[in-house]
Each structure stands twice: as C-alpha cells, then as structure tokens.
Amino acid sequence: MRKVLFLLVVCITCFGFSQNNQLFDEANALYNDGKYAEAIDKYEAILDSGQHSAELYFNLGNANYKLNNVAPSIYYYEKALLLNPDDEDIKNNLAGYAQNMTVDAIETVPQVGFARIINNIVNTFNTDAWAKMAIAGVFIFVILFLLYHFSYATSKKRIAFVVSLIGLFFACFSVAMAFQKESLDHKDNxxxxxxxxxxxxxxxxxxxxxxxxxxxxxxxxxxxxxxxxxxxxxxxxxxxxxxxxxxxxxxxx
CATH class of the missing domain: 2.30.30.40 (SH3 Domains)
Structure with missing residues (x-):
C-alpha cells in the first residue's frame, strides 16, 4: 500500500512539473510576442502551484518592467536575486533599469571602522560554508594533536602542536563567524x-x-x-x- 501511495505521489509531482514547464514555455512565448500581461498571468499560475525559481522571478520582473509596473518589477528582481545572488543579468536589470523608475532618492549610510571590516568578513561566506570550515578546523586540530601526542621526534611534535592550535583557532573563528552570519541573516528582512x-x-x-x-x-x-x-x-x-x-x-x- 505504501509503495502504491509513493508511486502516486511521484506521478502527481511529475505531472505538476510537466504542467509548469508547459506554462513556462507558453509564458515565454507570450512575452516574446509582446503580450506581457498575459505572460504575467502564466508565470503567476506557476507560482500559485508552489514552484519557485530565480529564472521564474527574473522573467516576472522583466514582464512587469515592460508594463512600467515599478513595484512588482523591483520586487521580482529582488526575489530572483535572493535565490541566485551571483547572477549578473538580475543585478544589471535591477540596478540599471528597474531602480531608475523609483521616486524616492534615499542615500545609503556607509558602515565605517571595525564594524565594516567584520561585516565584510562575515558576508564572505554563508552560514553553511562557515560551519563546514569550522568542522574542517576541528578535524585538523584532532588529527594533528594526535600526531603531536604519538610522535617521538621533537621537531614533528612542535610543528604538529603549532598547526593543531592554528586549526583550533580557525575552528573557533569560523564558529563565531557562522553565528554572526546567522544573526545578520535573521535581522535582514x-x-x-x-x-x-x-x-x-x-x-x-x-x-x-x-x-x-x-x-x-x-x-x-x-x-x-x-x-x-x-x-x-x-x-x-x-x-x-x-x-x-x-x-x-x-x-x-
């Protein structure tokens, strides 16, 4: 019975993805024909099904921009950027086109001093990456500490001890950065x-x-x-x- 239910769920999921792919292709065709409002309806139908992607939000941003819908175009570009922060096309469309339509000119207060340096370091990697580096640091510490403990050569013991301490420091530093990054992400709303x-x-x-x-x-x-x-x-x-x-x-x- 469980196998039947599992297969049923898989079939329904595959059918849903197939339907959404068809809708996406239809929406793209409407967009290319200049029917931007109709394309938006198709894209939003995909969103209503629970499927989200940077490409989908990017296309929604483009379609709304073509209709001069200021808030929706920026909103969807920003959501696309959340899912794919390194995409240059999203960045260019957001900064080069959509944001130029806004009325409010608000200056950004830059961070200065030590806080700026720390935040730049913290934002170098995401929380998961910092956590993985912490685990790597602990692993290096354990291996080299064991090498220090069981080694008989003085030079090897000295090197193993120093490097193990560096690994421990790196692990502690990475843990601190992971918590700080998690805190910054939580506050970012x-x-x-x-x-x-x-x-x-x-x-x-x-x-x-x-x-x-x-x-x-x-x-x-x-x-x-x-x-x-x-x-x-x-x-x-x-x-x-x-x-x-x-x-x-x-x-x-």
Missing part, C-alpha cells in the same frame, strides 16, 4: 513598497505624526511588527511605522 504613496508614521497608529512619505518600489528593512503595522528602516537609517498592506516582504516564498 527586506520589503518593497507597493503603495503608490505611503505615509510613514512615528507610531503604529493612523493619528500619529507623519515622519516621511514613501513611494512604490522603495526598498525598506522591516524591524518590528505590531498589529497591521511594520516598523521599517531606510538605507539612511530613518525609521517609522508603515501599514502592512503597503509593503510586501521579500523573503516570503
């Missing part, structure tokens, strides 16, 4: 403004003072959630509360 114009408030209620306004396509960081409000931060470190309906979180798949 970007979103895109979808409202044509949104009034950002000093507190999470409609009657509070307006601190500034944002327009569609602007990227923000979500810091807190309270009822139907998000506390956001801009790249210039300005903060305020925005209605949750006015923005879309990027890391929601």
């Amino acid at each position: 970007p979103a895109i403004v979808f409202a044509k114009e949104s009034r950002v408030k000093s507190e999470a209620n409609k009657t509070s003072e307006e601190v500034f306004r944002l327009h569609e396509g602007t990227k923000v960081q979500v810091l807190e959630t309270y009822d139907d409000w998000y506390k956001i931060e801009l790249s210039d470190k300005s903060t305020g509360w925005i209605p949750s309906k006015d923005i879309k979180i990027l890391k929601t798949f």
Whole structure:
C-alpha cells in the first residue's frame, strides 16, 4: 500500500512539473510576442502551484518592467536575486533599469571602522560554508594533536602542536563567524513598497505624526511588527511605522 501511495505521489509531482514547464514555455512565448500581461498571468499560475525559481522571478520582473509596473518589477528582481545572488543579468536589470523608475532618492549610510571590516568578513561566506570550515578546523586540530601526542621526534611534535592550535583557532573563528552570519541573516528582512504613496508614521497608529512619505518600489528593512503595522528602516537609517498592506516582504516564498 505504501509503495502504491509513493508511486502516486511521484506521478502527481511529475505531472505538476510537466504542467509548469508547459506554462513556462507558453509564458515565454507570450512575452516574446509582446503580450506581457498575459505572460504575467502564466508565470503567476506557476507560482500559485508552489514552484519557485530565480529564472521564474527574473522573467516576472522583466514582464512587469515592460508594463512600467515599478513595484512588482523591483520586487521580482529582488526575489530572483535572493535565490541566485551571483547572477549578473538580475543585478544589471535591477540596478540599471528597474531602480531608475523609483521616486524616492534615499542615500545609503556607509558602515565605517571595525564594524565594516567584520561585516565584510562575515558576508564572505554563508552560514553553511562557515560551519563546514569550522568542522574542517576541528578535524585538523584532532588529527594533528594526535600526531603531536604519538610522535617521538621533537621537531614533528612542535610543528604538529603549532598547526593543531592554528586549526583550533580557525575552528573557533569560523564558529563565531557562522553565528554572526546567522544573526545578520535573521535581522535582514527586506520589503518593497507597493503603495503608490505611503505615509510613514512615528507610531503604529493612523493619528500619529507623519515622519516621511514613501513611494512604490522603495526598498525598506522591516524591524518590528505590531498589529497591521511594520516598523521599517531606510538605507539612511530613518525609521517609522508603515501599514502592512503597503509593503510586501521579500523573503516570503
């Protein structure tokens, strides 16, 4: 019975992928014919089935850009970049085209000093890579410490001891970097403004003072959630509360 159920699930999954591939090809054909709205409907039908990919989001970004849909084009380019951060085409379309359509010109406050150096080191690798390097460091430490313990030659014992300590230090350093990277990734909660114009408030209620306004396509960081409000931060470190309906979180798949 279990085998039958397993085969049934496999068949349904394969059929779903086949259907989505057909939809993707149809959407691409519509895009090439200049029927961008129809192409978007096809791409979104694939998303509704639960399938996500950088290529799918990239094509959605392109189709929305062709229709001058500012917020959706930036939103989908950003989601594509989350799934494939090294893709130059995504980066070029996002920076070279879509972001030029935004109204808000917000300066980025650069990091300086020691914090900048640490963050640059931390962001060199992802959490998994740092964790693997930590394991490698521990492995080197154990092997060379055993070599130090069982070796009789003084020169070999000295070299093994020094290198084992280096391996231990590297392991501890990598663990620290892994935790720091995990912390940074957890705090990183970007979103895109979808409202044509949104009034950002000093507190999470409609009657509070307006601190500034944002327009569609602007990227923000979500810091807190309270009822139907998000506390956001801009790249210039300005903060305020925005209605949750006015923005879309990027890391929601």
